[in-house]
Amino acid sequence: MPAAAPSAALPADANPVDVLVVGGGINGCGIARDLAGRGWRVLLVEADDLAAHTSSSSTKLIHGGLRYLEYHEFGLVRKALQEREVLLKSAPHIMWPLRFVMPHDPAMRPAWLIRLGLFLYDHLARREVLPGSEGIDLRTHPAGAVLKPEFSRGFAYSDGWVDDARLVLLNALDAAQHGATVLTRTRCTRAQRDAQGWTATLQGRDGSVRGVRARALVNAAGPWAESFLRNSAQPAGAEVLATRSLRLVKGSHIVVRRSATPGWDHDCAYIFQNPDKRIIFAIPYEGEFTLIGTTDQEISGDPREARIGDDEVAYLCAQASRYLRARITPADVVWTYAGVRPLLDDAAGNPAAVTRDYVLEAHAGGAAPLLSVWGGKITTFRKLAEDAAGEIGRLLGQARKPWTEGAFLPGGDLRAWIGEPLRPDVDFERFVAAVHQRWPWLPTALGRRLARAYGTRIDRVLDGAQYPYELGAEVAPGLFEAELRYLRREEWACDAQDVLWRRSKLGLHYDDRQREDVARWAGWTQVPMDMEMDKDVNRNAFPAGGACS
Incomplete structure (x- = not known):
């Protein structure tokens, strides 16, 4: 069954939906898919394009998060490790195993600590597809050719790679195939709660306005989740909806041509430890390129305005150059992008230490429940969606069975x-x-x-x-x-x-x-790149979604 077209008509006020999902990123699309597959009538609205912001600006990994072990996030790592192979099996065309090489720098972490971390990483969850970790001799291993000769010892382990934007798209397609209506370029400007449910005002990019009734509301607006509650969701009476705060942390990436890293004639990626105790990845990308990232910078203001800074470009180049034989400079950078992670404020001083786990916050509201999604990461989106759909069922008074764990995403059943x-x-x-x-x-x-x-x-x-x-x-x-x-x-x-x-x-x-x-x-308007080409740095910022013609 084809997906609903972008111009699909809104459900009439007299024919309300069960659940209105606000936000077309990975969490919103995953929740809409799960709910629709359980038989709920679902409408998903996204103010821009699907995956227009955070969900297309990740490091594009399906991973447990090796570095989170240092912050004792064992529950998060285990949950993410359990999800890796579930996801890899669901869509092998857009996700695949990836081997990572970590050159050992004794000044960063002792070898015994790395071995312990990798042992936990191998055994916190069952593996059927991905091989375990091992020590390697970089003097003879193919991955050593691209590294400086002082790095003679290293470790290898496995995680997964994903086309993040297409992962979001496939969840939206699956939601539509299960009966959901998906509307892009449609903003929820107001959601008013009353005794019978929610009345939402939806505004299209052309300025047209329409109302829709919903029994329940899911706030999956990502970096805008807190502002949506404060500015658009109207509670009944004196109820306060926004009880949590987000920390908006910018993660930026650079892309260089593969020719900038001579000797890289294998399919492994690298994980580099930095003196600031952070890590960055260097990953084969799009055949001809290498992706390097990410940074962690707390920001304020509109997440749509987030751009990589010259300091971040210099940082990523410098940290990669600590390990690579060929020095990476800003002049090598051909493209950049920056995304904003909506992380739940847990009072951690260092943005890199802020938890990547998620919290689902429910406001029962009688016959008009609200569920807000705080935090999360791509690897755990399916589990988050499953938990959210279960909670919505509980709030609506009808539990319906989960179904996505063994299901294929569109195009994935080969x-x-x-x-x-x-x-x-x-x-x-x-x-x-x-x-x-x-x-x-x-x-x-x-x-x-x-x-x-x-x-x-x-x-x-x-x-x-x-x-x-x-x-x-x-x-x-x-x-x-x-x-x-x-x-x-x-x-x-x-x-x-x-x-x-x-x-x-x-x-x-x-x-x-x-x-x-x-x-x-098609007579489309080619939206200019958000950042003009710098005279000294050959790069473009990630382009924003434009209007439909």
Whole structure:
């Protein structure tokens, strides 16, 4: 069943929904999916594009959080470790195992402490897919070639990689396939509670205003969760809804070309320990690039205005250069992005030490319950959504069974193509081979990219094409009209930024003219990059979502 189009009509006031979910990031989309799969009537609204902010600006890891062990966050780490393989199995096209190498610097942490941490990491949760940790000799291991010669010893362990923006999108698709209505570019400007439920005012990007009735309200607005309660959600009587505070912590990343790190001819990522007791990752990215991040800087003001600072670029370059043979400089940086993590204020002085765990806060409100989501991280989104859907059921007086733990995300069930699953990364390669067998005329690189992005939904993208010319014009290298039509029809793509920076990362591979060609194809407006090219630093900030045409 196709996803609801971005222009889908709002439910009429006379036909209320059970749950209104505010926020189209990973938590909001995950909750909408879980609720819809339990049979609740769900409406999700997002003021911008799906994953327009925090949820497309992560380090893109499915991980337990090795460094959180130092802060004694054993419960969080165990919960995240339990979720890793659940997620990897649910969508092997957008998630896969990744091996990490940690060069040992005795000045940072003693080897025995690292071994202890990795032992806990290996054993806090059961592993079926990911191999355990090991010590390695960097003088002979392929990962040592890119490092300075003084790093002769290291450790290797496993976590997972995810296309974060597409993970959000797949949850929204699954919610829609289970009957939810998903509306992007639609802001909830007011939600008024009364004895029978909630009356919400929704405003479209074109200024149109509509009301909707809901039995329950979920506040999954991420960095705006606190301000939504204070400014938009109207309680009945003298009730106070905003009882918690968020700390907004900016995490910034830089991207350099793979050629800036000669000798990196393997698929491992690196985790580097820094003198400030933080860590950064250096990760293979988009084939031709390396992703380096992240920072932790507390901010105030509108999270939409968060941008990487020159000090953060310099910091990431300097810390990576402590380990890499080739020095990374700001001139090597070709792209940057910054996201704001909405972390629950736990009075930790150091932003890096603020808990990444989540809290679900319920206000029963008689017949009009409210559930607010505080904190969270991508790896635990499914468990958070499951807990939230269970709580909503309790508040509405009808418990309904959870269902997502063994479920596939759209495009992730490869069994009809490859037979019984073996291991997510192996299964994906078998799927790619099946794609090339079914469509032998597809260029190899294009077939792999489409398989990676869409999984078994690739047939919906190709839309019955039997010959190359049936894909339509090649609007930009490797991007044909058939795919653009699919993205607009089924994935809520409303402008070129949605296509180039969230539904894909093709914008990183294209030049300005090619990006403009994509925008021009449907009369879309190519929204300028948020940060102009610096004279001394070849980088762009993550582009914001633009308006639908």
